[in-house]
Every structure is written in C-alpha cells, then in structure tokens.
Amino acid sequence: MRRPVTIRQVARRARVAPSTVSRVIAGKGRVGEETKRRVLKAMEELNYHPNSLAQSLVSGASRKIGVMLPRMTGQWYQDTMITELLRGIASSARKADYDLLLASGESGIEELSSLDRLLQGKRVDGVVLLGAGEDDRLLDRLTEAGFPFVRIGRHEFRTDILSVDTDNRAAGQDAVRHLTELGHEKIGFAIGPRGLTASWDRLEGYELALKKAGIVPAKEWLLEGDALTLSPNRTLSLFLGQPNPPTALVVGDDRLGIAVIRALAELGIPVPEKLALVAFNNSSMADWTTPSLTSMDIGIDQIGFEAVELLLRSLTDGDFQGRSLTVPHRLVARESTLGTSRPGGIPFSAKPR
Numbered sequence: 001m002r003r004p005v006t007i008r009q010v011a012r013r014a015r016v017a018p019s020t021v022s023r024v025i026a027g028k029g030r031v032g033e034e035t036k037r038r039v040l041k042a043m044e045e046l047n048y049h050p051n052s053l054a055q056s057l058v059s060g061a062s063r064k065i066g067v068m069l070p071r072m073t074g075q076w077y078q079d080t081m082i083t084e085l086l087r088g089i090a091s092s093a094r095k096a097d098y099d100l101l102l103a104s105g106e107s108g109i110e111e112l113s114s115l116d117r118l119l120q121g122k123r124v125d126g127v128v129l130l131g132a133g134e135d136d137r138l139l140d141r142l143t144e145a146g147f148p149f150v151r152i153g154r155h156e157f158r159t160d161i162l163s164v165d166t167d168n169r170a171a172g173q174d175a176v177r178h179l180t181e182l183g184h185e186k187i188g189f190a191i192g193p194r195g196l197t198a199s200w201d202r203l204e205g206y207e208l209a210l211k212k213a214g215i216v217p218a219k220e221w222l223l224e225g226d227a228l229t230l231s232p233n234r235t236l237s238l239f240l241g242q243p244n245p246p247t248a249l250v251v252g253d254d255r256l257g258i259a260v261i262r263a264l265a266e267l268g269i270p271v272p273e274k275l276a277l278v279a280f281n282n283s284s285m286a287d288w289t290t291p292s293l294t295s296m297d298i299g300i301d302q303i304g305f306e307a308v309e310l311l312l313r314s315l316t317d318g319d320f321q322g323r324s325l326t327v328p329h330r331l332v333a334r335e336s337t338l339g340t341s342r343p344g345g346i347p348f349s350a351k352p353r
Helices: 007-014 018-026 033-045 052-059 081-095 108-122 136-145 168-181 197-212 225-230 232-240 254-266 300-316
Strands: 064-068 099-103 126-130 149-152 163-166 187-191 222-224 248-250 276-280 294-297 324-327 330-333 346-348
Touching: 007 018, 007 033, 018 033, 064 081, 064 108, 081 099, 081 126, 081 300, 099 108, 108 126, 108 136, 126 136, 126 300, 149 300, 163 168, 163 300, 168 187, 168 197, 168 248, 168 276, 168 294, 168 330, 187 197, 187 225, 222 225, 222 232, 225 232, 225 254, 232 254, 254 276, 300 324
Parallel strands: 064 099, 064 126, 126 149, 149 163, 163 324, 187 222, 187 248, 248 276, 276 294
Antiparallel strands: 294 330, 330 346
C-alpha cells in the first residue's frame, strides 16, 4: 500500500523548509507569493492533503465545532426539528472541513458540565447552542470565558450575542393572514412552550394579524399547547364545544398538527370544512397525513447552516461584532386549509407589508 505523502516530501519538491510548508497550510506567517505558489503546486503534484491533526498542531485550532443539544427530556426530540437542524449544521461544517462534537445533559448541572468539557483543553473552536429557553447559564459561561458561540433562536434580552432564527412574529402574522384570506374570522391559537421566545413572538404575530384584519380576538380562542399535546381529544372537544367556536386553528409544529388531525377524525370533525389547520416547520410529515397539513416552512436546516457560517466568520474576523441573522420563511398551503378541491403544496407568498 502506498505510504501517505509527508510535509518533508512536499518541502523537497518545492525546495523550501518543512516549516514553510506548515506556514502555507496554516495560512499564517510571512510567505512570499512565489514561494507559496511553489508549495501549493508541489502539494497538488504529490496529491498531498493536510492531516487534520497536523493542521491543528500547526494552527492551534481543533477544526471542531461543539453543538450543545437541548435537554434530552425536552419536546425538541419528539419531532424532526433536531434532525433538520443538525443536517444544516453538519453540511456547513463539512464544507469548511470542520468536525462536530455533540454535548447534552438532562439537567442544568449536567449541561454546564458537558459545556465545560467542550471548553477545556480547546477541544472545539466554537459552540453552536441550540437555545431551548433554559440556557441562560450556558450563555453566561460562554460569555465569561470569551468563547466564540452562536445561539439558534432569538433571545429576548440578549441582543449582544450572535444568533440565527426566523422572524417568528412575521410568520405568525402570515399564518393568520392565510386563514383570513380564505374567509376565516374566528381563528384559534395554540400557545407553545412558555419558555421559548418563539412562542411569544408567534402569539404576538397572531394578535397583530387579527387586529390588522379588524378582528377582535377572544381569550376563548387561545389553547395551551401542552394540554393539546397531552389530551388532544378532550381539549378539542372543549375548545369546539363553546358557543360560536373558531373555524381555524394555528398550532406550533407539524407533530402537534398531525395529532390534532387524528383527534378530529376520531371526533368526526372534518378538516378543513369544520376546522382549518395551520402548523409550523413544514417537515416531511406534513405530506403524510390525510388531509395533508398546511405548514409554515421556517427554514430549519438553513438556520443550522447559517449558524455555523456565522460562527466561522466570527472565528476568522477579529473585528466581527455580534448580530442576529434572520432566515426567510414561507407558508406551504395544503389540504388542511385548502381542502381537496384545490391542489396542495402551494407556496403561500406573503403580500408586501
């Protein structure tokens, strides 16, 4: 078997010292353009690919990104959101020749311990934090250590940190506006986990859209997402059993939307004839159910991809300042709002505001 090419062989071919080859690989130190050209040409001729460990030793970088997952007991693991985020994160990291180290915990103490293990000995160059509403101590630890990180999900009070999210307030508005344009005036809303900024942003968008449509929201139109998750049949029976019940409902994710469709079928309530339904995330599950589920695509994999891009930029640009990045959203209208008489899978284009 052919032995791997070494830095010394590259140096001999380029007629330079091995240390010069190392500086070219690391992108550090002064190397003349002609010398650099010879080194790169020698690397190409010998089919030399720098070993990641060697690069780490030369540059002082680990070429690894830490990913702090939400608590294992959280509802994040009950749908495809984590998978989609990790797909985007892995795609961006792979493009930049970085590997991933995953960390998690089932309590705040375990999360801090996992984070500390990532930071010790510079095992990673930066951290992507999958914000789940209970990560303030993690933010404080990373900030105090001066360690590069990006949070997935906007933080209500920490505008000084790098973060990537969709505009959940605008997405909430567009979900409701889709329903009002179909003629609905009584629209319910299932409030998501109260620890998430996204839940409150979407609720605010829901209320704002109703106001713009000249509709006064009623408190009876609001549902607790947790109650709907734990007991969908009973919760929906009470919700729809009130005088003048809503004719449409917005829920927080596709998993819950599918549970609602199943419960309504068991209750003999047709969708969308008696209750139209809009969910969030636009996962592959939205096409599997009958009727198919209208869902807001918030670009989950793109959020993961952009989080790594933002982190890597902060690593290479010493003057880069903290800022938030917003990924576009779009509503994909299907049978749960359009019915079977109109084709599903139609991207809903928001009108200019």
